[in-house]
Structure formats: C-alpha cells, structure tokens
Amino acid sequence: xxxxxxxxxxxxxxxxxxxxxxxxxxxxxxxxxxxxxxxxxxxxxxxxxxxxxxxxxxxxxxxxxxxxxxxxxxxxxxxxxxxxxxxxxxxxxxxxxxxxxxxxxxxxxxxxxxxxxxxxxxxxxxxxxxxxxxxxxxxxxxxxxxxxxxxxxxxxxxxxxxxxxxxxxxxxxxxxxxxxxxxxxxxxxxxxxxxxxxxxxxxxxxxxxxxxxxxxxxxxxxxxxxxxxxxxxxxxxxxxxxxxxxxxxxxxxxxxxxxxxxxxxxxxxxxxxxxxxxxxxxxxxxxxxxxxxxxxxxxxxxxxxxxxxxxxxxxxxxxxxxxxxxxxxxxxxxxxxxxxxxxxxxxxxxxxxx
Amino acid sequence: xxxxxxxxxxxxxxxxxxxxxxxxxxxxxxxxxxxxxxxxxxxxxxxxxxxxxxxxxxxxxxxxxxxxxxxxxxxxxxxxxxxxxxxxxxxxxxxxxxxxxxxxxxxxxxxxxxxxxxxxxxxxxxxxxxxxxxxxxxxxxxxxxxxxxxxxxxxxxxxxxxxxxxxxxxxxxxxxxxxxxxxxxxxxxxxxxxxxxxxxxxxxxxxxxxxxxxxxxxxxxxxxxxxxxxxxxxxxxxxxxxxxxxxxxxxxxxxxxxxxxxxxxxxxxxxxxxxxxxxxxxxxxxxxxxxxxxxxxxxxxxxxxxxxxxxxxxxxxxxxxxxxxxxxxxxxxxxxxxxxxxxxxxxxxxxxxx
Numbered sequence: 001x002x003x004x005x006x007x008x009x010x011x012x013x014x015x016x017x018x019x020x021x022x023x024x025x026x027x028x029x030x031x032x033x034x035x036x037x038x039x040x041x042x043x044x045x046x047x048x049x050x051x052x053x054x055x056x057x058x059x060x061x062x063x064x065x066x067x068x069x070x071x072x073x074x075x076x077x078x079x080x081x082x083x084x085x086x087x088x089x090x091x092x093x094x095x096x097x098x099x100x101x102x103x104x105x106x107x108x109x110x111x112x113x114x115x116x117x118x119x120x121x122x123x124x125x126x127x128x129x130x131x132x133x134x135x136x137x138x139x140x141x142x143x144x145x146x147x148x149x150x151x152x153x154x155x156x157x158x159x160x161x162x163x164x165x166x167x168x169x170x171x172x173x174x175x176x177x178x179x180x181x182x183x184x185x186x187x188x189x190x191x192x193x194x195x196x197x198x199x200x201x202x203x204x205x206x207x208x209x210x211x212x213x214x215x216x217x218x219x220x221x222x223x224x225x226x227x228x229x230x231x232x233x234x235x236x237x238x239x240x241x242x243x244x245x246x247x248x249x250x251x252x253x254x255x256x257x258x259x260x261x262x263x264x265x266x267x268x269x270x271x272x273x274x275x276x277x278x279x280x281x282x283x284x285x286x287x288x289x290x291x292x293x294x295x296x297x298x299x300x301x302x303x304x305x306x307x308x309x310x311x312x313x314x315x316x317x318x319x320x321x322x323x324x325x326x327x328x329x330x331x332x333x334x335x336x337x338x339x340x341x342x343x344x345x346x347x348x349x350x351x352x353x354x
Numbered sequence: 355x356x357x358x359x360x361x362x363x364x365x366x367x368x369x370x371x372x373x374x375x376x377x378x379x380x381x382x383x384x385x386x387x388x389x390x391x392x393x394x395x396x397x398x399x400x401x402x403x404x405x406x407x408x409x410x411x412x413x414x415x416x417x418x419x420x421x422x423x424x425x426x427x428x429x430x431x432x433x434x435x436x437x438x439x440x441x442x443x444x445x446x447x448x449x450x451x452x453x454x455x456x457x458x459x460x461x462x463x464x465x466x467x468x469x470x471x472x473x474x475x476x477x478x479x480x481x482x483x484x485x486x487x488x489x490x491x492x493x494x495x496x497x498x499x500x501x502x503x504x505x506x507x508x509x510x511x512x513x514x515x516x517x518x519x520x521x522x523x524x525x526x527x528x529x530x531x532x533x534x535x536x537x538x539x540x541x542x543x544x545x546x547x548x549x550x551x552x553x554x555x556x557x558x559x560x561x562x563x564x565x566x567x568x569x570x571x572x573x574x575x576x577x578x579x580x581x582x583x584x585x586x587x588x589x590x591x592x593x594x595x596x597x598x599x600x601x602x603x604x605x606x607x608x609x610x611x612x613x614x615x616x617x618x619x620x621x622x623x624x625x626x627x628x629x630x631x632x633x634x635x636x637x638x639x640x641x642x643x644x645x646x647x648x649x650x651x652x653x654x655x656x657x658x659x660x661x662x663x664x665x666x667x668x669x670x671x672x673x674x675x676x677x678x679x680x681x682x683x684x685x686x687x688x689x690x691x692x693x694x695x696x697x698x699x700x701x702x703x704x705x706x707x708x
Contacts, residue, residue: 023666023667023668024666197674199582200556200658201582202554202556202580202581202582203580205666208658208666208667209666209667212667212668212671213668216668216671221672222671222672223672223673223674224658224667224671224672224673224674225658225673225674226556226557226581226613226614226658226675227556227580227581227582227614228553228555228556228581228613228614228617229613229614229674229676229679230617231614231616231617231620231679232613232614232616232617232676232679232680233674235616235679235680259580259582259583259586260580260581260582260583260585260586262585262586262589263582263584263585263586263617263621266585266620266621266624267617267620269624270620270623270624304554304562304578304579304580306661307660307661307664307666308664308666309664310660310661310662310663310664312377312378312559312562312563312661312662313377313562313563313566313578314377314566314567314570317566317570317576317578318575318576318577318578319577319578319579320551320577320578320579320583320587321580322583322586325583325585325586325589326586326589
C-alpha cells in the first residue's frame with residue numbers, strides 16, 4: 001500500500017489530503033457537505049480519475065444525508081416521500097457530475113450510487129446507511145483494483161527497471177496505491193532498485209509536486225524533469241517503458257489523459273519505447289466511440305499565467321488551457337486493467353464480451 | 355525592426371535590457387566591465403545565441419580597454435608591450451568563452467574580435483578604438499543578417515499564416531528583429547493577419563515571458579501554451595509551420611537548440627507539419643561532426659524546482675536540467691540562413707563551398 005491516505009471517511013465526513021498544498025504541507029480538508037466535495041473536486045484538492053469517482057460517491061452520501069435531514073424523513077418509509085427524494089437525488093447526481101467533465105469514473109461511481117433503489121428500504125435512514133456502506137466499499141474496491149492492476153502490470157512489464165511517467169497516476173489519484181504508480185510499486189517490490197523519471201506536468205505540476213512526493217515517501221528513486229525534456233531523455237537515456245494513467249478510454253481504445261500524454265506517446269513510438277496505460281475498468285467508456293467525441297475540459301487560463309501566487313506573464317495574453325488530450329489507440333502498446341491486459345480496440349471488444 | 359533594444363553601446367558601456375525581469379518590468383543592466391558582461395551572460399540577463407555573441411564582443415572591448423588602462427599603455431606602440439597584451443587578450447577571450455558552452459556564436463564573435471591584430475596599430479588606444487568599432491559593426495551586421503533571414507524565410511514559407519514557435523528566437527535573442535521571430539515579422543508585414551502559438555518553455559519561461567512580450571509589443575497575435583500542449587495543438591488546430599532558432603548547427607545538419615526542440619520536431623513530423631530552423635550562418639559549426647559531439651550545458655537544478663522566488667518541489671529531489679537538446683537533421687525541413695535555404699547535410703556542404 002501507499003504510505004499515506006488520499007481520502008478517509010471519518011465519523012460521517014470525508015477527509016481529503018489537500019493535493020493543492022503538497023508537497024509543502026500535508027493538510028486535511030474536511031468535507032461535511034456535498035458542496036464541500038464539489039468544491040474540492042473542482043479546485044483539485046482531490047484529483048485523478050479514480051479518486052474523483054470515490055470522492056464523488058462520498059459526496060453523494062453527504063448530499064442524500066442532508067436531503068433526508070432537510071425533508072425530515074429519516075424515519076419515514078421511502079414510498080411516502082418518493083417524488084421529493086427522486087428529485088433531490090437527481091439534483092445531487094448532476095451537481096457532482098458536472099464538477100469535471102472529462103474523467104468517466106466520476107459518472108461511473110455516481111451511477112453505481114444512484115442505482116441503489118431507495119424504495120427497497122424500510123426507512124430513509126436505513127437507505128442512507130446503505131449508501132454510506134456502498135461508498136466505503138467503492139473506496140476499498142478501488143484500492144483492491146489498483147493492487148490487481150499492479151500485479152498484472154508487473155507480470156507484463158517483466159524486467160523493466162527504468163520508467164517515465166507523466167502527471168500523477170498514483171496513490172494520490174486513486175483510493176490508494178495508484179494505477180501507473182501502482183504498477184511501479186509492484187515492480188519495485190519484486191525487483192528492488194528501479195528508476196522513475198517524472199515530468200513536472202504543467203500547468204498544475206502534479207508530477208513535480210505529487211508524483212515526486214509520493215514516490216520519495218515510498219522509497220522509490222525518482223528524477224524530476226520538465227515536460228519539454230521527455231524527448232531528450234528518451235534519446236539519451238535508457239527508458240524501458242512509459243507508463244501513465246487515463247481519465248477515459250473510449251470504445252476504440254483511444255486514451256484521454258492529462259495534457260501532454262499524446263506528446264509522450266509520440267516520442268515513445270519514435271524512440272521504440274513501449275507506452276503503457278494503467279487504468280481500472282471503470283475508466284473505459286464503451287458508450288463513446290473515440291477520443292474525438294470526448295469533451296475536453298478547458299480550465300482557467302490563470303493556471304498557465306503562473307503558479308500559486310506567482311504570475312510571470314503579461315496581462316491580457318491569449319492562452320490555451322486544455323486539461324487533457326487524446327492519445328490514439330495506435331500509440332498505446334497495451335492497457336493494463338484489473339481484468340487483464342488489453343491490446344488495441346479489438347482487445348477491448350473481446351474483453352468486454354468476456 | 356523590433357520596437358525595443360536588446361542591447362545598446364552607450365558612452366563606452368554596454369546597456370542590456372534585463373531579460374530576467376521581463377515582462378514585469380523593463381530594466382536596463384549597465385555593464386561597465388567585462389566581468390559585468392560575463393555575469394549577465396551567465397545569469398541570462400542576455401540570452402539567445404546571436405545576442406550572446408554580440409554581447410561577448412562588447413565584453414571583449416571592455417576587457418581590453420581595462421587591460422590597456424591597467425597596464426597604462428594607451429599611448430604606447432603595441433610592439434613595446436606585446437607579451438603582456440597577448441597574455442591579457444587570451445585571458446579575456448577565455449573568460450568570455452566559458453560563460454556558456456553550447457551556443458557557437460559566442461566563439462564565433464570572440465574569434466572575430468581576437469583576429470584583429472593589435473600589432474598593426476600605432477598605439478594601443480587606436481587598437482581599442484578599432485575593436486570598439488568592430489563590436490558595433492558586429493551588432494549592426496547581426497541585425498542586417500536577421501532582416502535578410504526574415505526575407506528569405508518569408509519567401510520560403512509563402513502563405514503560411516499559423517505558426518508554432520518554441521523558446522525565444524526573437525529580437526531579444528539577437529541584436530534585434532530575430533531569427534525565427536524575424537521570419538514571422540517579415541511574413542506579418544507581407545500578409546497582415548497571422549497567428550503565433552508560443553510554448554512557455556520551462557524552466558526559464560522564455561516563451562511565456564519573452565516571445566509573448568515581444569510579439570504583443572509588435573502587434574502580432576500570440577497565444578501561449580504550456581510545452582506539454584504542443585502535441586494536442588498540432589492534432590487539433592491548423593498549424594502551417596513550426597519555426598525555431600538554433601544555438602549550434604553541426605556539420606551534418608543536426609540542430610542544437612533549447613530543450614524541448616527535439617520533442618516539437620518529432621510531433622511536427624508525426625503531424626505532417628514542416629519544421630524550420632532560422633539561424634545566422636555564424637550558428638553553423640562545421641568543425642563539429644554531429645549533435646552528439648556538442649557539449650550540452652547542464653544548468654542549476656533550482657531552475658526546475660520553481661520559478662523566481664516560488665519553489666514548489668520538495669527538498670533533495672533528483673532533477674535533470676539540460677538547457678538544450680539535439681534535433682537530428684532528418685526532422686528539419688529546412689534551415690533558413692542569410693546565405694539562403696539549406697536542406698539537409700548535403701545542402702549544408704554545398705552552401706559551405708559556395
């Protein structure tokens with residue numbers, strides 16, 4: 001396991017390790033309401049597709065708990081208040097869903113929460129207890145999924161010892177352990193000495209701040225580079241494999257992930273380095289045909305104008321700030337999921353049917 | 355011409371526009387001694403291969419002027435003090451040469467200064483006057499070279515209207531006008547509306563701070579992106595051409611330029627976008643066989659740990675910080691010089707002989 005907790009459910013509140021403050025300080029944001037969770041997802045106190053999904057599930061619990069309390073229907077049979085509850089649940093679902101548009105795990109987790117039929121419960125309070133348990137299970141399940149991905153990835157990557165990763169697909173991006181960094185953790189535990197190169201990942205520097213922090217914390221050798229150094233690194237150093245996470249994988253096998261992932265994949269291809277994606281099955285969106293059909297979140301341009309309180313560009317400058325890009329399936333050597341290794345769109349369709 | 359002065363020789367001192375302070379403030383650093391110039395080159399108050407060459411020429415003048423004064427030989431015939439002057443000139447030459455190792459224009463400019471035979475002059479003072487004039491000529495020559503490159507580039511690029519550039523190969527990187535941005539300025543004056551996308555260029559942000567500043571100042575539409583967005587930009591937007599500068603071009607046509615240039619060239623190839631390099635002939639180093647033989651400057655890792663006073667990574671983290679990378683000749687569509695357009699290593703050899 002990773003030696004830190006990305007999130008914890010404590011006495012009915014969601015505790016999030018504030019990822020905007022790392023590595024400078026390890027602070028906890030306590031979310032007591034659904035709105036607190038929405039704000040934490042939007043502001044990237046919690047980020048990473050699987051982690052967002054888990055946090056949203058707890059946000060859903062907080063939303064429903066508050067709804068039931070406000071309606072004063074705790075001890076009432078669901079059938080007696082169904083229209084108000086149905087309407088309230090819809091509102092909660094969409095409030096959480098619209099916090100960030102690209103990662104599909106958010107929708108996946110919310111659908112699982114929403115699928116619990118409150119009408120089956122004797123009282124609204126017992127329904128609230130059930131969804132609380134469900135969210136706790138989703139978090140545990142996510143960690144177990146990551147451990148599985150780690151083992152499958154370690155089997156696949158064999159004796160690779162030198163890795164390049166982009167952004168943070170680590171314990172911090174998931175319930176714990178991580179997807180891409182989960183595979184790296186599993187390989188580390190099998191082989192001992194390994195090397196990881198982490199891109200800083202502008203504009204929000206998840207590589208410099210989060211990947212470097214969590215690998216160092218777990219005793220894994222990490223070297224930081226700027227995003228612009230990927231090519232030179234592959235040209236001049238031995239990199240055995242690139243491994244990254246994903247925010248959404250479409251039906252044809254295209255990978256939507258942190259801006260810059262496509263660039264790394266092209267460089268890997270050009271330098272004959274395998275390019276792996278590690279992600280839970282919940283990241284796979286079979287309802288979307290290809291990466292071109294995915295809404296790419298455009299974030300506030302102030303993120304590019306500087307970092308934190310530091311601003312280094314002039315006023316009124318035109319800036320692009322897409323948070324993600326699309327890596328076409330042909331650049332992906334394999335996708336590592338908890339169900340197994342997928343190669344190409346055909347592999348994806350086969351896995352779907354199995 | 356560009357609407358600002360990168361450097362000026364004023365009353366026997368070198369005035370440099372402090373590029374570390376842009377775009378926040380436009381400050382002048384006055385260099386009264388050779389050491390001031392060395393420090394300004396090392397600290398990147400002045401940067402960009404051609405600009406470094408020009409600044410070093412003035413640094414040489416300041417060094418020799420001070421030497422002559424210290425030896426109290428202003429009115430003495432050079433032959434009477436030749437061993438001391440020869441020794442002093444060597445010291446000055448190497449002090450300036452070692453400020454930065456990669457850009458070859460520095461050596462080129464210093465060699466031109468050093469080639470002036472002081473023994474031909476009646477007095478040391480008249481020799482000092484001659485080298486002062488020479489340095490002023492080099493600066494003017496550099497600006498004229500850029501204007502020529504601009505015209506040749508505009509002829510070549512025809513009706514391209516949308517460009518991506520990396521780092522700053524502009525008026526700020528040269529005596530004035532610029533190499534890559536000189537071509538863009540020439541195209542702008544022919545075609546009117548054009549678009550430039552500028553990468554921010556971590557770690558020192560020359561794109562975000564300098565390219566954005568100088569293009570805006572000259573009324574050229576510029577959009578800032580992070581380095582990691584190059585791939586997505588080429589995938590999703592119409593980019594007619596990539597154009598960058600160079601710090602050294604080796605005999606086989608390899609291009610040594612700001613870290614990240616190789617990455618951009620690979621992405622351009624993958625997306626069928628032509629990749630042009632604009633550089634004066636003084637950037638071409640026929641004495642070095644290929645890019646692999648060039649010393650790549652490794653700069654202080656603190657540059658990657660943050661920017662300015664802002665630090666965002668933990669203590670004691672391993673970091674790489676090469677300032678340049680090598681773009682192999684096969685990724686370069688053409689090199690635009692003041693002598694004409696060069697295609698590949700064969701073109702370079704032919705141009706050499708002409």
